[in-house]
Amino acid sequence: MAKWMIANKKADFDGIAKEFGITNITARLIANRLIDSRENENQKCNTQTVDEYLHGDVSMLHDPAGMADMEKGARVMLERIKAGDKIRVIGDYDVDGICSSYILVSGLSLMGATVDCVLPDRIKDGYGLSIKLVDDALADGIDTIITCDNGIAAYDQAQHAKDNGMTIVVTDHHEVPKDGDKEILPPADAVIDPKRQDGTYHFKEICGAVVAYKFLQVMAGLLDDKKDEFKAFFDEKIIFAGIATVCDVMELRDENRIIVKESLKRIPYTSNKGLKALINVNGLNAHEMSSFHYGFVIGPCLNATGRLDLATRALSLFTCEDEAEAAKIAGDLKAMNDDRKDLTKKGVDEAIEMVEEQSQKGNLPKVIVLYLPKVHESIAGIIAGKVKEKYYRPTIILTRALDGGAKGSGRSIESYDMFEHLSACKELFTKFGGHKMAAGLSLPEENIEILRKRLNDECELKPEDFQEIVHLDMVMPLKYATMDLVREFKYLEPFGTGNSKPSFAQRDVYLLSGRILGKNRNCGKYKVSDGTGKILDMMYFGDMDKWHGFLTEKYGQDGLDELYAGTAENMKVNIAYYPDINSYQGRDSIQIIMNDFV
Known part of the structure; x- marks a missing residue:
């Protein structure tokens, strides 16, 4: 069983609640997300930081100029565009690489560049810039290479490009290689990475697409024309920066949270035909999307191309201007992801069978x-x-x-x-x-x-x-899980790494009845009570074998059978949960989602 750790952070919860018109519970949740140590409680959780958390917008994004070489790299690229160079963007085969490549190609084209893009083949080329990709660019008459989401560790590859007379600009977000305390930067004309020691950028944990986005902002700021076009461009492309931020598992704090929030706000109005087609083929409502849909629906479809085909297929979806073709590509991506899921399930089943064989021999x-x-x-x-x-x-x-x-x-x-x-x-x-x-x-x-x-x-x-550790926000009796409270939790979105969905603990929850659901019988729905007479629906989407094993050990097979027969008596469990709203046939009701039990 997992070990539960309940947050015990201190702040003026009543004052925060009164100042911002929220409940004390929500004030506690915000404090839990802002405070990372007892020593900085007052600095991390005060009126200003709570206001920024609740109401942050694009005006609060950090100045890109704080990244070392940012303006230098922007001027280099503008000079190469003016000189008529053939420019190649070299990205990566994951979602961040695809989105950052799309942002860069679109932005450079808007600025008048002759530009194309190459994404490496996962199996043949491996990750990032390679000698082969440099040689391919030379053979194609490319004058300038700009990387995105890779390049910071490509010392030999950058040197090879320079030795052959090429201009090379690196934009990346990964850790800078070091020899002791000394950073080893690739010998490029400019190296932009928020993790460089000599930069002053306020927040280092951004993805490659955000670096590319901010690089173009600096380039646009050095130009005097196309102001309206640039505004529309950046309003649209922040959608893709947000998708990449979630899919690259960046922590949703500081400006990352703002970027994803803005992305979700704008995605219903995207003009990108490919993205609209991908939303439609997955049966999503763009007005109701969350970071979950980025990470577990949109992202896997894009990632599947880099896993089972070529990532350029996903890039072509975003650059497609024909609706019929966009719909076809989106359908192909979804089918590929479905194949990937099937392959993954077979692989997981095979792996678990092997582990179980070892375990049965007493040799886990x-x-x-x-x-x-x-x-x-x-x-x-x-x-x-x-x-x-x-x-x-x-x-x-x-x-x-x-x-x-x-x-x-x-x-x-x-x-x-x-x-x-x-x-x-x-x-x-x-x-x-x-x-x-x-x-x-x-x-x-x-x-x-x-x-x-x-x-x-x-x-x-x-x-x-x-023993796995489960971090919980607080103990909260089920009776406090109301529709108004759950709706208030909207202020905390988007949820994800670094800004987790609220999670609560409750002892002695009575199990009254249950049903097993799903095509693969992989989830359960239960009627539960907290002993005060309030009855709620509870869903569980975790490991059903583990859940049933726990109940059988505690109440026997007869107890488990009675639960699903609707005749359970005095079956009690301690649960970790979060409250949710279930919308069905136009009616909303409260349900709780169990994510752990002891």
């Missing part, structure tokens, strides 16, 4: 390393994430690589620094990289078992480290 490893040779290498990371979630153990999924050997991805837990432990056996790999919570690696097949044994023999994780 501390670090799970699985070789699934037939799984498409592009979904190894997704499968690793699913297995990690189920067993809450560091997980590495390896597949057979197209060019021989094995290739895969790892996902970790809070108490295990995956990059550090992989670094300790780096001689086993032909290539690896990553950070504390995730990694990518390639190695000869004969080294897989050696890796599995080394990681487990050297693992110092204790039983308590395998």
